[in-house]
Amino acid sequence: MIISADLKSMLDDAVHSELYASNLYKHIANQLQRLGYFGATKFFLNESADELKHYQLHVEFQNDVGTVAKIPMIETMSESIKSFSDAIKL
Numbered sequence: 706m707i708i709s710a711d712l713k714s715m716l717d718d719a720v721h722s723e724l725y726a727s728n729l730y731k732h733i734a735n736q737l738q739r740l741g742y743f744g745a746t747k748f749f750l751n752e753s754a755d756e757l758k759h760y761q762l763h764v765e766f767q768n769d770v771g772t773v774a775k776i777p778m779i780e781t782m783s784e785s786i787k788s789f790s791d792a793i794k795l
Contacts, residue, residue, distance in 0.1 A: 727756035742789055745792065
């Protein structure tokens with residue numbers, strides 16, 4: 706491994722952030738679809754996919770420097786969204 710333990714920890718935190726954001730955007734998209742906001746649903750699904758691309762860049766970088774990204778458990782999303790405003794606040 707050619708990176709420090711501190712940098713490895715920061716990169717693993719970034720992996721968690723990307724996966725959490727992807728799941729959060731999927732959660733928001735699911736809630737908005739239920740409310741009939743189909744354009745917003747599409748937007749948040751695209752954002753979710755972008756976060757997975759960012760995640761993959763972190764994984765590839767860690768592989769390139771001789772380590773493996775730690776894949777975290779992602780927290781459950783349970784917030785109920787009752788309006789578009791709720792989604793934006795979340």
